[in-house]
Amino acid sequence: MTTLAYLIPVALFLGALGLVGFLWALMSGQYEDLDGAAERILIDRDDKADQL
Amino acid sequence: MSCCAPDAEMALALNRSEAALPSSQEIRLASRALGGDLRQTDLSVPAVHCAACIQTIETALGKLGRVEGARVNLSTKRVSIRWRGDEVPPLVATLGRLGYDAHLFDPEADGKDKTLSELIRAVAVAGFAAGNIMLLSVSVWSGAEGATRDLFHWVSALIAIPALAFAGGIYFRSAWNALRHGRMNMDVPIAVGVSLAYAMSLYETINHGEHAYFDASVSLLFFLLIGRTLDHVMRERARTAVNGLARLAARGAMVLRDDGTRDYLPVGEIEPGMHLLIAAGERIPVDGRIVRGASDLDCSLVSGESTPRSVAPGDMMQAGVLNLTGPLSLEVTAAAKDSFLAEMVRLMEAAEGGRARYRRIADRVSALYAPVVHLTAFVTFLGWMAATGDWHRAVTIAIAVLIITCPCALGLAVPIVQVVAARRLFEAGVMVKDGSALERLAAIDTAVFDKTGTLTLGQPRLVNASSVDPAMLAIAADMAAHSRHPFSKAIAAFAVFAGQPKLEAVSEHPGLGIEATTAGSTWRLGRRGWAGWKARTGDEGKFGGHGGTVLSRNGMIVASFTFEDATRSDAKTAVRQLKDAGVSVEMLSGDIANACGEVARMLDIGSFVPALLPSGKVEHIEALTRAGHRVLMVGDGLNDTPALGAAHVSFAPATAADIGRNAADFVFLRESLLAVPLALGISRKAGQLIRQNLAIAIIYNAVAVPIAILGYVTPLIAAIAMSASSLLVIGNALRLQALGPHTQARSTAPDRRSGIDALAQSS
CATH class of the missing domain: 3.30.70.100 (Alpha-Beta Plaits)
Structure with missing residues (x-):
């Protein structure tokens, strides 16, 4: 029972961390262009065209 | 590229x-x-x-x-x-x-797409909550007892609150909206079931009870939200793709002020009496009268006429026609809101009937389903009250009935099939605006086609190239490359280098043709009367249509050209496939009877009505509807837009006018008309799968409900039964993806040959 007292909060905290991380990624526009993101890793970044 | x-x-x-x-x-x-x-x-x-x-x-x-x-x-x-x-x-x-x-x-x-981000956030929150609550529930099912079980229930109750408030909010709002307007939709039983399950579980938790349904209520929301999000993503994708097509309406125009200054004004600010300058290649934004200049106009989008019209000062023009060859100065006679375009929109809104009255299968089912479910739960409650007099037990069992019947499978049964069908169509280049369009398409028995731009490409093709002297054809092609007149483009497509002399001083005479000089000769390509000014008059009219397009050298005719309006590739096959599917095919056109007769004969279309005004098309479709037919309209022009709105379901090609594309339920992006029978086939198959899925959901209920009424349902059984029925309907829907690879192969590799089945355009 005592182990539960800290294991459950720990589990929930880690889960919530993942959730917040996902929501943050969503807010910051990382899901706006999934196809583009997949292709962009092929582009050499020798200029700052990504600044927009 | x-x-x-x-x-x-x-x-x-x-x-x-x-x-x-x-x-x-x-x-x-x-x-x-x-x-x-x-x-x-x-x-x-x-x-x-x-x-x-x-x-x-x-x-x-x-x-x-x-x-x-x-x-x-x-x-x-x-x-x-x-x-x-x-x-x-x-x-x-x-x-x-x-x-x-x-x-x-x-x-x-x-x-940004606000609904989509709200849905994705809701899925994320519901998924997080469902996962954690399910973990705790598994511990309870595995035998957690006493204080431990209470603790797990309390934690579950706490996690469920944000999920219900945030993810459930979408369903609560939708259900409330439906109830307020006196309607029923699938969200009503969901909202009622989820909130009652939560309330009962909370009561159980407070009283140290054994059974709590927190997992059921949250995972129900999670599953349903996934279906809803997929549905939304699919529709959104179709919408963006359609939006990405070129705008065909002008956004503004160059206004010439009285003091000689020029201003570019948005269409909304152009008023009657203003003078506009329209360059060659621009669309005319508002109705007007030509003051200066001569040109050829492409009216195919506006009136359905396939032959360009020559215009001179004094002629009236309708908004939406394309100015082909010469700059024009025109006086505005109507503001944009009173122009032809706006009139079409008004006609369309007035005609909108069939689809507004249509109720989706899911809504019709839920209108029956929800009362039955709620009544069953209520009767169960009364029955257990009468039998045992234990109200707590009666309420618990009644709520178990609500949960087990909660339309998880039913809520997924329809959207999943439609998402899969829309995906199949997307791969074949057909955009579906929403799921109800698929349901309506499956029901049609009559297909009505527009002629110019739909059955035909609306672009002329040179047909007698082989009988023209190659050297003359090469010169004509060089000259034609300087013009954007459709006939010129058709000739320019035959450009080759055949040692022809280099052209000098090429000039275009709007409404007449092109003139060029080479060493010692003057060449003219255009109307017979203008180009062949020295020709004997006996030759005139030998080639009927278009007044005859000829090439002349120093006034003597050296070649003449004949054009045809090419049919869209596979138009004939598409018409035949529609007929095989039991759909009767008709053609409505604003073009003259001769031109329509030719197309109808070539494509084997039995009945057609020529020379129709936009309102005439609407009346024809309304007459068919009154006679009990469900009409599919396929059209591209501005003049078809009201008819697109009046029909039960409508198709437009990607080349259609903007408002036509927006009015149509389906937009097909490829040239082939086979998109229409393909979509019909898929929609019928989808309708069949939807009915199968509904049957599965009903059989599931027929088995599960008696168990629930008898009081044998525990949260564990509810969780297993709900997941199993959902998986079953999803699996059934996916069968559509695997279905009929041969139809897809036909659509992706259109037989271009049959498109060459051209027709003599005679006007």
């Missing part, structure tokens, strides 16, 4: 080649101010589809003066450019040089 092989979405690039590129004034009008002198322009670039495209475009645009930055969005096939200053950098021209067509799209399509 430096790209990989063209794929389905490359078909988006299919556009009327004569559609004018947006002018810099138009781009400026459509741009957004970002503060300071910084402005942002969003362009749709349908041909982008790999990393090389992204880099080429971003580098080239970034190097332009005054451009702060450019960013390509590959998913939406758009590029947004930030630039400074008053003058628009040559964005479209730069993209054009790289091989990418760029279009402006409607400004209201701007901004």
Whole structure:
């Protein structure tokens, strides 16, 4: 029972961390262009065209 | 273009080649101010589809003066450019040089998709809650007892609160909306079931009870939200793809003031009495009368006439026609809101009937389903009260009945099939606006086609090229390359180098033809009467239509050309397939009877009505509807738009006028008309799968409900039963994906030969 007292909060905290991380990624526009993101890793970044 | 092989979405690039590129004034009008002198322009670039495209475009645009930055969005096939200053950098021209067509799209399509991000957030929250609660529930089912079980229940109750408030909010709002308007939809039983299950579980938890349904209520929301999100993503994808097509309506026009100054004004600010300058290649934004200039007009989108019309000062013009050859100055006779275009929109709104009255299968089922479920639960409660007198037990069992019947499978049964069907159609280049369109399409028994631009391409083709002297044809092709008249384009397609003399001093005479000189000779390509001014009059009229297009040398006719309007590829096959599917096919056109008769004969269409006004098309469709038919309308012109609205369901090609594309339920992006029978086949198959899925859901209920009424359902059984029925309907829906590979193969490799089945255009 005592182990539960800290294991459950720990589990929930880690889960919530993942959730917040996902929501943050969503807010910051990382899901706006999934196809583009997949292709962009092929582009050499020798200029700052990504600044927009 | 430096790209990989063209794929389905490359078909988006299919556009009327004569559609004018947006002018810099138009781009400026459509741009957004970002503060300071910084402005942002969003362009749709349908041909982008790999990393090389992204880099080429971003580098080239970034190097332009005054451009702060450019960013390509590959998913939406758009590029947004930030630039400074008053003058628009040559964005479209730069993209054009790289091989990418760029279009402006409607400004209201701007901004982020709020519903989608709300849905995704709701899925995330519900998924988090469902996962954690399910973990705790498994411990309870495995035998957690006493204080431990209470603790787990309390933690579950706490986690469920944000999930219900945030993710459930979507369903509560929708259910409330439906109830307030006296309707029933699938969200009503969901909202009632979920909230009652939560309330009962909370009561159980407070009283140290054994059974709590927190997991059921939250995982129910999670599953249903996934279905809803998929549905939304599919529709959104179709909408963006349609929005990415070239705008065919002008956004503004150059106004010539009395004092001689010129202003580019948005269409909404143009008033009657103003003078407009319309360059060759532009569309006429409002109704007007020509004051100066002569030209040829392409009226195919407006009236359905396939032959360009010559106009001179004094002639009236309708909004939406395309000015082909010469600059025009016109006096505005009606503001945009009173113009032909706006009149079409009004006619369309007045005609809208069939689809507004249509109720989706899911709504019809739930209108029956919800009362039955709620009544069953209530009767169960009364029955247990009467039998045992234990109200707590009666309530618990009644709520178990509600949960087990909660339409998880039913809520997924319809949208999942429609999402899979829409995906199949998307791969074949057909965009579906919403799920109800698929249901309506499955029910049709009559298909009505427009002629110009739908059954035919609306572009003439030279048919007697083989009988024309190759040297003359080469000269004609060189001359024709200087004009955007459709006949010229048809001739220019035969350009070869055959040692022809170099042309000098090429000039275009609007409404007449093209004149050029070579060493010692004057060549004219155009109307017989103008080009062959020395020809004997006996020759006149030998080639009927178009007054005869000829090439002359020093006034003597040396070659004559005959044109036909080519039918869309596979038009004949498509018509036959529709007939095989038990659909009767008709043709309505604004064009003259002769031209219609030819097309009807070639495509084997039994009945047609020529020379119809837009309202005539609507009346014809309404008459068919009154006679008990369900009518499919396929059309592209402005004059078809009201008919598209009046029909039970409608199709438009990607080359259709903007409002036609917006009015249609389906937009097909490829040239082939086979899209229509393909979509009909898929929609019928989808209808069949939907009925199967509903049957599965009902059988599941028939088995599960008696168990629940007898009081044997525990949270464990509820969780297993609900998941199993959901998986069953999803699996059944996916069968559509695997179905009939041969139909797809036919649609992706259209038989171009049959498109050459051209017809003699006679007007």
